[in-house]
Amino acid sequence: MSLKLLRTVLTVGKFLAIVPSVDTKTQKTNLSQKLYPFIMAGGITVGLGFSMMWRLPNYLSAVTLGLVIQLLLDFTLYVSNMYTILTSHHKKHLWSKLLRNLKTLQDNNKITEDPNLKYFIWMNIFFWGSYCYMTWWGYSQMDVEFFKQLAIEYVQTYDVLIFNTLFCVSLKMLLTRYRAVGKRLQKQLSFFQKYGLGVKGQFFGASATIKNDFCRLKETTDIVNGIFGWPFLFTLVFGCLQTLLYLKVVAVTHQSIASLMYLLLVIFWHYNYVLINVFLCEAVSNEAKNVVRIAYGFEKYFPDKNSHNLQHFIVVVKDNIPSFSAARFFGINRMTLFSTFHVVVTFLIVMLQFETARNSASHQNCEITNFENVTRPHEL
16 A cells, blocks of 8 residues: 555545545635535435435335334434545644655655555446446346435445545555564664674664654554544444344345345445454554564663663653554454444344244234134124
8 A cells, every 4th residue: 555545545535525625736725625525415415315205115114123223324324424524624634644644654664665556446346346236136126216215325335435445545554654663673673683782872873763753653543543433433333234234134034146145245345344444453553562572672682771761762662552443432453343243143133033023923913813804703
């Protein structure tokens, strides 16, 4: 991943109004750029309003628990879109600082990055290819009603996809820079193992720049949390609700291969980036902890009288280990996946119990009605 790829995705994000747009010459936002996010938000709101109007018969015919989940699903996706669009202008300074820090860290550590634009191209091909299949299946089942009810979700889900792609690219670039800092420190440790205190002066000179870069990386991580914390939370909640609803459909009804593929594609697109970004957050944190481990490796080479500067370096590095959170509600790590899986399974069991009870009650009512129809003539 590279700054070139990040700027490419940002260009698409500016068109969707999910990232701030500024004048390239003055670095200021003009009136049309300030109004564009509100126009985009209004367009999505109007489109979703018509869509929900056409979905109304489906809402009215849904079982209570299923209706609640479907409404929460629509609400979560809408709030996610509105948050990323309407807060984009206020996060202009964060995006500016993020790009500046990533560029500075790249220069300081002499990092060469592959533009990797083919990643973004293939992602779009796969996304729109999947949605073409889903469109074909939906049209074959619902005719024009499919477009009336769900066309607006194409824009909504693509917004989410681009924002999660920005999160993914930012995390990959952070990971690359933490690894570069770790390699620089490991190189200094190798010198100590070979030459001992003879290279002490060289270490203290290098440790100052490494310490500054590590603190800048922590600052960059905090910026990433500030930009992507809430959108990640919305994506996770939306993915859980979507998975819960579709697994319930698969469990209680017979599905054809085509419809099963449709359901799996929807679940895949809403969980794919959650999985990738969770593992990347974990990888970044582990890489930072590896830098701390290397720093502790210098202790055995320093006598007590020379260890003050080293201890200060270790404390600074240890106090700046990065962590990621979903809007400060919970940390983003592998436990997030297990917790999510536990929540989905628990609620799926509850939904299936409600469905079983409803079907049982419906069956009993049917038997009572039949019994009355049979016995009433004898009573007469």
